[in-house]
Amino acid sequence: MIDIPTIPWCALAPELAVATWILLLLVATLCVPAHRQSVLSHLAVLGIVVAAGLLVWASQHPSASGGTAMLSLDRFGGYFKGLLLLATAVVIVMTRLPRQLLTHVGAFYLLLYTALLGALILVSVNNLLLLFLGLELLTFSLYIMAAYVKTDPRSVEAGMKYLILGSVSSGFLIYGIALLYGMAGTITFTGVRAAFANTQPTPVAGQVGLYLILAGLGFKVAAVPFQLWVPDVYEGAPTPVVAMLSVGSKMAGVVAMLRLLDGLVAPVQWVWTPVLAVISAATMLYGNLGAIPQTNIKRLLGYSSIGHAGYLLMGIATATPESAAAISYYLLAYLCSNLAVFLVVVIVGGATGSDSLDEYRGLSRRSPGLAAAMFIALLSLAGVPPLAGFVGKLLVLLSAVKGQRLWLVAIGAVNVAISLYYYLTVVKRMYLEAPNTSSSIRITPLAAATLAALVLGIVVVGVYQQPFLAYIRSTL
């Protein structure tokens, strides 16, 4: 007699929609002629809209929430699913902008959707096997996407490096999972957690397994010392892919870490949290100091994303409900700010054909709107009040203060100042230096609307925090 588990189909509706769309896009890519490629992007956007609609519907359906041994389909995951869908939509907008190097967008969307599905699984993961599967689905898609521009050697190099190092990290991750399975005899979070809780002293195999998993996830979120791939891949990969990498992939990794910490590691928190605190400090310092001498905007943003990973890890290391709320807020702010910055990078890169920081000289005179959006987004990334990034940083630092890790807070505060320096060097180029050419950069209405919406988000989330914060607290 096979025990057939009841599957919560309603709660899975967004994931199912995304999976359906993967098939749809596959068929469509084969059917749609080369000169009608825009149909594909419409289809891709439609998929996001459908999935978002189903997400809202599922969240309002009381019977739809719940979980299985595989996935926790709760409101906490729902919040991040919403953010992931939003990020994917913005990435699709980026591919629609003129003069992108991408051809065959159909296959690109297909990969984007598989990456999205992997990320959706990761944010509600409740099982070690699904952790591995979700991670691999996400990462594999990104390997291919990073190397998507086959004619550009930098893109191919980025994809290769990401693939090699990603494989190494996956190897360690699966090794860690195997060790945990060996220790507990199960791969569900609750089962392993119970094994940890019941075994004294904590078995060495279990500890090693946890560290190896930490390394695998550390690679995803770009934590020191597993971050070396970041600048190279960010510089070489197509910008929309980098946007997905820096927002979607990082978010999925961070949330998976939170899930693990809460659902599996809780009885033996002392294994992770002190290490995470040290990693957090090193990551912040590495990212922010490394960004200073950069001359390429994408490389600079790569280091910046490492720095932000450090702040997120600070929240994870604190491991309180407050810090989880702080991370949720931080990710929302980071999503708006970083996507806005990458949108500007896509637009400027498309117009000038280069990602050098010198292309930003005098941008305020060439395209005041673009420069203003970039200015606000960069300030938000740096954490300047009253923008969204400030509130995110403040909440994370406050939760760390309450968690009694004052040395980490001090390092975090120092890093805010350091990060301000290199963000402002970009601003300085935009506002104080003379432009290379005086021609203005054309912006399509779609890009302008998206950028405006993101900047509005940065300001609103920064100024009017209460409703967002209340919602986030309600999801915990």
Add this chain to the structure above:
Amino acid sequence: MVTAWLILFAPLAAAIAILLVAIHRPRLASTLAIAGLGTSFAATVWWFLQALHQPMLLPSETSVNWISLPNLTIPFGILLDQLSLLMALVVTGVGSAIFIYSTGYMAGDAAYSRFFGVLSLFAFSMLTIVLSTNWIELFMGWELVGFCSYLLIGHWYAKPSAADAGKKAFMVNRVADFGFLLGILALWAASGATPAERTFHFHTLQLRLPLLAHAGTIAAGTLPVIGVLIFCGPMGKSAQFPLHVWLPDAMEGPTPVSALIHAATMVAAGVYLLCRAFWLFEGVPQVLTLIAWVGGLTAFLSAGLALVENDLKRILAYSTLSQLGYMVMALGLGGRVAGMYHLTTHAFFKALLFLAAGSVIHGTHEQDIHKLGGLWRSMRWTSLLFLIGALALAGFPGLSGFFSKEEILVLAHEHSAPLYWIGTLTAGLTAFYIGRAWCVAFLGHPHADSHSGHGAAHESPPVMLIPLALLALLSLSAGYVGIPRFLGEHAEEFHWGVAIISLIVVGLGLGLAWLIYYRRAISAQQLAHALALPHTLLQHRYYIDDAYTWYVETIQQRLIAGLCAWIERALIIGLFVNGIAWLTQTAGRVLRRLQTGVVQTYALVFLLGILALLSRVFAW
């Protein structure tokens, strides 16, 4: 109550509108400013008439909660009583005349709109002081008028002397306001045992403080200290010795500013404050004595300075100092009504004198009285109007200044003989210096080298003369309209002895001025030789400015500022700023070394990282 809020906010609305839409449209800017203050004036008059018909209407108070913190609520409101209504009437009335005058005086100025914008903001700030219901609101207005004064003194900021004068005014007032703020906070702290009980509210304080003092809750020495600290505010704003040094320099601003801010309204704010908080000073007689003496000395010493000054506007500035001294002295002698009465009449005739002086400057581009002369012929109207103001200032019988000054002298006669004689002597000096200014500048012959290149002196346009005429009317009539009665207290009894002595003194002053500077019967040079010591002292302004300069340059700039500069250069810039910049940049360069681009290195580091993690398990 809508009209009450209108009094306060119409000028602010004008200021904002000018900033937003009229900064490049001069005509619109002045129209907006005049409309704003005009509205305010009309609303004040409406209230005034209401109050005359129904005296029960006053006092009337309305407020909203402005700042709400746990245990601390600061309202923002409007208090209308006889005192504030009279002061608001002076501010909006004299202000309106000066606004209209300014459209002529400032015509063609490059920053015409900014001028009117700041002037409107000033009107709002001044009315905030006048109408405030509590100390914090008052202090906010107090600082705002100081700021507007700074902006307007430095209106022609490209001129170094104007920029310096603005700075000086601001800094002297900062020193004074520091004490003032301490006083306000000390008063708040004394007003209750717990934070929740404490208050900044005037009326509540007025009722509560005597009870607390009586019950012994407030330590015996506290109230005098609070009184002295609060008096610091008026010392700065009303330019009392020894903080008077900024006011003469403030004459660098455009003349309408001198008339409005540095004669009629802002500098009188200190006197107004003393009236508003008179209940506080009433309880501490020793502070009142101090106030009276500061006022008396200011009156006398400044009148002396006016004797040897040659700049027409600076003569008027010293005269303002001297008259403010009278008012403060009156307050110190317990004469709330007398002080306020003199404030009102002084606002009229001093604004008139300044505007007339402005008319002279406008017509001749000259303000040294010895380079002027014979204006009686070329600027008949201006000369006549100046004469009315001058006689009112001198205390010529029948004019407004005579009545209000008599009140103060009678008061002094009753309370303090030395102050009475100082006051009377000052009245003589006043008559002398204003007679001297009149004789030298308006009579006699035009100087050959004066106004060369500007053509002959010409009369100012009607838009400037009509406000002057209105102010002249007020200067003539303000003694007869019963201002003391409106303030609700009986006036001092008319004292024939005091009146006759002061008339003799004033007559002597005017006569001497006439003999020396018109008839030249006595040589001014020989007189200066004969009185060499006092003359030198006056020429150097009692060396007070020199003392401040010595202090600022030697002690502050060399010692304190030098130390600060060293700390900044060596420690802050050298070690912290540059040091940290060097550290971060070096760290950045080192980290870049690690980023080889070789994937084998990356994998190696990855492995080392994992080993480091695992070392935690196996290290022991």
